[in-house]
Amino acid sequence: MSxxxxxxxxxxxxxxxxxxxxxCEDELLLLAERVEIANFVEASSAIVEMPxxxxxxxxxxxxxxxxxxxERIREVRRNSRVLITIGACATAGGIQALRNFADVEDFTAIxxxxxxxxxxxxTSTPISAHVPVDFELNGCPIDKRxxxxxxxxxxxGRRPRVRAHSVCVExxxxxxxxxxxxxxxxxxxxxxxxxxxxxxxxxxxxxxxxYGPMETPNTEALSARMAQLxxxxxxxxxxxxxxxxxxxxxxxxxxxxxxxxxxxxxx
Amino acid sequence: xxxxxxxxxxxxxRTDYLARVEGEGAMYxxxxxxxxxxxxxxxYEPPRFFEALLRGRAFTEAPDITAxxxxxxxxxxxxxxxRAMEDACGVAIDAGPLRDLRRLLYCxxxxxxxxxxxxxxxxxxxxxxxxxxxxxxDHREIVEQGLxxxxxxxxxxxxxxxREVHPINVRVGGFYRxxxxxxxxxxxxxxxxxRETALATVRWAATLExxxxxxxxxxxxxxxxxxxxxxxxxxxxxxxxxIAPAEFDAHVVExxxxxxxxxxxxxxxxxxxxTGPLARYALASAQLRPLAREAAREAGLGPVCxxxxxxxxxxxxxxxxxxxxxxxxxxxxxEPDAPAxxxxxxxxxxxxxTEAPRGLLYHRYEIDDEGTILDARIVPPTSQNQLAIExxxxxxxxxxxxxxxxxxxxxxxxxxxxxxxxxxxxxxxxKLTVDRG
Numbered sequence: 001m002s003x004x005x006x007x008x009x010x011x012x013x014x015x016x017x018x019x020x021x022x023x024c025e026d027e028l029l030l031l032a033e034r035v036e037i038a039n040f041v042e043a044s045s046a047i048v049e050m051p052x053x054x055x056x057x058x059x060x061x062x063x064x065x066x067x068x069x070x071e072r073i074r075e076v077r078r079n080s081r082v083l084i085t086i087g088a089c090a091t092a093g094g095i096q097a098l099r100n101f102a103d104v105e106d107f108t109a110i111x112x113x114x115x116x117x118x119x120x121x122x123t124s125t126p127i128s129a130h131v132p133v134d135f136e137l138n139g140c141p142i143d144k145r146x147x148x149x150x151x152x153x154x155x156x157g158r159r160p161r162v163r164a165h166s167v168c169v170e171x172x173x174x175x176x177x178x179x180x181x182x183x184x185x186x187x188x189x190x191x192x193x194x195x196x197x198x199x200x201x202x203x204x205x206x207x208x209x210x211y212g213p214m215e216t217p218n219t220e221a222l223s224a225r226m227a228q229l230x231x232x233x234x235x236x237x238x239x240x241x242x243x244x245x246x247x248x249x250x251x252x253x254x255x256x257x258x259x260x261x262x263x264x265x266x267x
Numbered sequence: 268x269x270x271x272x273x274x275x276x277x278x279x280x281r282t283d284y285l286a287r288v289e290g291e292g293a294m295y296x297x298x299x300x301x302x303x304x305x306x307x308x309x310x311y312e313p314p315r316f317f318e319a320l321l322r323g324r325a326f327t328e329a330p331d332i333t334a335x336x337x338x339x340x341x342x343x344x345x346x347x348x349x350r351a352m353e354d355a356c357g358v359a360i361d362a363g364p365l366r367d368l369r370r371l372l373y374c375x376x377x378x379x380x381x382x383x384x385x386x387x388x389x390x391x392x393x394x395x396x397x398x399x400x401x402x403x404x405d406h407r408e409i410v411e412q413g414l415x416x417x418x419x420x421x422x423x424x425x426x427x428x429x430r431e432v433h434p435i436n437v438r439v440g441g442f443y444r445x446x447x448x449x450x451x452x453x454x455x456x457x458x459x460x461x462r463e464t465a466l467a468t469v470r471w472a473a474t475l476e477x478x479x480x481x482x483x484x485x486x487x488x489x490x491x492x493x494x495x496x497x498x499x500x501x502x503x504x505x506x507x508x509x510i511a512p513a514e515f516d517a518h519v520v521e522x523x524x525x526x527x528x529x530x531x532x533x534x535x536x537x538x539x540x541x542t543g544p545l546a547r548y549a550l551a552s553a554q555l556r557p558l559a560r561e562a563a564r565e566a567g568l569g570p571v572c573x574x575x576x577x578x579x580x581x582x583x584x585x586x587x588x589x590x591x592x593x594x595x596x597x598x599x600x601x602e603p604d605a606p607a608x609x610x611x612x613x614x615x616x617x618x619x620x621t622e623a624p625r626g627l628l629y630h631r632y633e634i635d636d637e638g639t640i641l642d643a644r645i646v647p648p649t650s651q652n653q654l655a656i657e658x659x660x661x662x663x664x665x666x667x668x669x670x671x672x673x674x675x676x677x678x679x680x681x682x683x684x685x686x687x688x689x690x691x692x693x694x695x696x697x698k699l700t701v702d703r704g
Contacts, residue, residue, distance in 0.1 A: 012313045015289045016338020016432040022387060023431055025418040029410065032400040043387060044398025045286035045680075065313045095335045096315040107319035112523050112530070120314055141338060141432040199429045203436045204606075205443040208331065210433070238325060243335065 004056035004155055007039035009076050011062025011069050012096055012124060016141040017087035018042055018061050023144050031148075035155065054081045057154050063089040063096060063124045070121070070130055077131035082154055085127045086147065088140035092212055093246030095140075097124040100246060101254075126246065135160065138193045140210040140243035146195055163194050164215040167207050170198035179206055186226040188239060191217035191249070212244035219253040233261030275300045280664070280676045285683065287388040287398065289339045290690025294679055296660060301668050306661045308653055308683065312690045318643045326352045326612055326638040327439050333630070333645065334433045337689055339383070342376040342428065343623030345437040346498055347630040347645075352439045354513075355617025355634050356610045361499065364603040365441040367596050371451075372427040372434070373497050373621070374593040378420025378461060379431065380624035381582045381589070384687045385468060386413025389579050392681040393475045409471070412464050416586065419461035423454055423593060441607030451597045458597070462590035466562055469583040473566035477576040478678065480663055484539050484655045486546035489622050495554045495588055496547055496622050504540065505549060512620040515629050521646065532651040541655040542626030542648050543686060544581040545572055556595075559588040575659055575685040582687075612638030623648050625687040649688045656686050 008018050022028065022043060031037075038055055039047050058080035064070050077083055088094050099107055100123045108120065127133055137150055146162055153160035163169075167189040171178065179185040179201045187206025189198070193214045200207050213219075223236055231239070240254035278298040285292045291312040297305040317336055321329065329348040334341035346369060353360060360366050386409070387399040396402040403410040421431040427446055428434025436442050487508065491500035503509045510518055521530035534540050549571040552563065563584045572581050612634060619630045626648025633642040663682045667675055 010291065012315055014335050014338040014341075016335075016341070019289075019338045019383075019432060022383065023417075023421060025414040025421070028414065029400070029403050029407070032403070037400060040398075041284055041286045042289060043287065044391075044400060046397035046401060047284075047286070065315070069313065094315075095317075095320065095332060098320040099316060102319075104316075107316040108314070110319040110322070111314065111316055124315075140335065141430075196430075200435050200443075203429050203442075203444040205435060208435075235325075238328065242328075242332070 003034065003036045005038040006035045006151070007055040007058045007076075007080070008037075008042070009039070009058060009060045009062075010041070011060065011073065011090070011127075012065040013062030013087065013089040013094065015042065015061070017089075017139075018059070020086075020142055020144040020147055021059075024148060027148055031151070035151075054079050056081050057151065058083045059151075060085045060090050060127055061087055063093045063126060064130055065096060065121050065124045066119060067121065073127060073130050082134045083127075083131070084135045084137065084150060084154065085133050086137045086142050088138065088210065088212060088243045089124075090127045091136045091138055091247075092244045093124040093126050095243050095245070097246035098241065099124055101241070124246065137162065137195075138211045139195050143195050143197065165194050166190055166214045166217075167192045167194055167196065167198050167211065170194045170196070171201050174198055174202070176201045179204060180225075180229070184229050186229045186231050186239070188222070190222050191219050208242065209239065209250065210243050212247045213249035217249050219249060223253065223257065233257050237261065277304075278672070280672060280679060282676060282680055285680060287391065287684060288688050288690055289337070292683075292688065292690045294660070294683060296664055296679060298664065298668065303661050303664050306657045306664070308657050308660070310653075310690055318645060321632075321640050321643040324640050326355070326632070326634045326640060329630075329632065329640065329643075330437050330439065331433075331435075336645070336647070338432050339380055339689055340376060340623045340625070340628075341433045342373055342424065342437070343621055343628045345434065346373060346621045347619040347628045349437060349439050349619070350499065350621065351617040351619030351630040351632050352634070353610055353617065354619060355615045355632060356613055358440065358608060358610050360441065360608065364445070364601050365606075365608070366498070367600060368427060368442060368445060368603075370498050371593055371596045371600075372424065372437070374589040374596070375420050375423030375427065377497070377589040377624050378586060378593070379417055379424060380420075381586050382413055382417035382420060384624070385472070385579055385582050385586070386410060386417070388687070389582075389684055392677070392684060393579070412467070416461045416464045416468070419454075419457040419590075422457055426450060426454060438607055440610040441603070441605075443606060445603050445606040448600055448602060451600055454597060455594065458590055458594050462558075462587065462594065465583060465586035465590050466558075468586060469562040469566050469580065472580045472583045475579065477574055478663070478667070479574070480576060480659075480666060481573050482575055482659055482662060483573055484541040484658065485534060485537060486549045487534075487540045487542050487627060487651075488546040488550045489620060489627065490550060493554060495551050495556070495592070498621050500620075502620060502627070503550060504534075506537065508534065512618040512629065515618065515620065515646070516631065516644070519646065519651075521650065530650050531653050532646055533654060539654040539658055540651065541686075542651050543578075544585055545575065545578055546626070547622060548572055548581045548584065555584070555588055556591045558591050559584050562587045575682070578685050578687075612636065625649065625689055626652060647689065649686075649690065652686050652688065656683055656688065659685070
């Protein structure tokens, strides 16, 4: 009869993805009846410190940016039967992975008067760079319906229904006019992982890729089209280098445009 | 650490991982005998270096990038960023439908964030539970009404902003798409119900038991004639400060201390100050909408609330204010001719200050002629409040020194939660331990 246990862990992040769980206003109390929420510091001071059995499901938010956190995630992994990462920080390093493209000592000196007080790693890396991950949920922030689906599926022992196609498909499904085709607004929809429900185009805005790269994205073809629409190399570097800058397909694209920009080459 | 002398016994009260706050912080309090020797609110949330990573980005990217500092108050970041960038470019959206829409969206964030704090983070302290889920086993209807009100705030954010966390519809100059009147009307029913819940929340919060504590830090908030401060205004205090946001840098200094990844802010001339609901209420309660003012009066609040434990009542009053104002804004909404005004970049410096649910949030940017960000400075509310929180802790521990450790520790944590600290924001920002060693 014992309920499965759920734990929520935070690393470097904005708290927005774990907030998505508290944003499930209609489902939260039902979920809490079905599972034992054994560790969720943002919501409760009741913490099952060292479980006698591993947590059944650990939800991990945030990226690894300190030596202490690199150790802590290993401990979380050791104490978790299933480990699910949520959000762009945990799956791709987050916006703070922009340090990976710069010198972190310069960054520290810009923000802090006494950089010696700060201990940080040179890079911000996803959880999967440190420990095996059972499921990754994309998004900056994640979509709460997808989060419930992923938790529900793992509780039931089935695969989550989370599609890996592009945002474009979601746009077609909801019948939104393509802002790139109809208005010439550049956007990352064709290469971006579905899940948000294609919100931006429904607000007359181009997709900005906050769900990270889809499966097998063709960034080169998209970049060529965005260049025709007036994007310069620096714009293309910036557009791939945001919340999922460390996701490999977007990282390769931003680095290609950066090299191209430095060479002075034009398309 | 025992030296045998009962009178000089050192006692340590510590919490290494503060619960029910946003982000990672700890508390440390050390007593020598009955005297508080050391108080630290330590922020160990790892730094993410936003001010550095903004350099070299386009001025138009600041609202989306800085939103990621905090998932609880992204609209505050977006609003301070757009105001600062518009200021740099010589544009001011101080009236009209675009400003109204900004204020409306901001009301959604206040409703969502205050509902979360009042019901899920703060109420369990008063009723003696570890969290809202545990509290729901005995007080299900209370938790459910909090969740319903939170949902109404989220629905407002999702409609005007596109989604609840990190809204997508805000841009320098306005919005990508302005909602229609018909779309906004769908929010009237849930907001009317939320307003009723907010009124009930004020009445319920006023029945809670509050420790007797009086605090009088300098209080600082935005000020605009005739309106309760949210989205713009001058920066004023109860000790005579009255400055434009552009003068903030000249009056507020940030210091880096070893025990924290947050910078500590203080007013140059005087030191510690407090921002947030208690400051807004003290400085602007006369500007509350009549319904909120009446609710405050019925709850027994005077013109100033100097007991930080009663901040839960003030937050509830602000919930009434935000719901009532959102309904008024929807009622008076005129669809704008265009969803945004043109903002042409030019070399310069811009400042933006707005009222996040937990206090004043200041942004300053320097940009070049192309609109590339050369320098950024962000001063979140919790950095500003950190010293005031530590001073509250000292006062509360001194007044409660006879409590056993476990109760004293809970009292200390509650003292911190009184100010709804957001540690993700303040990193460059918190951890609490009490040391009576």
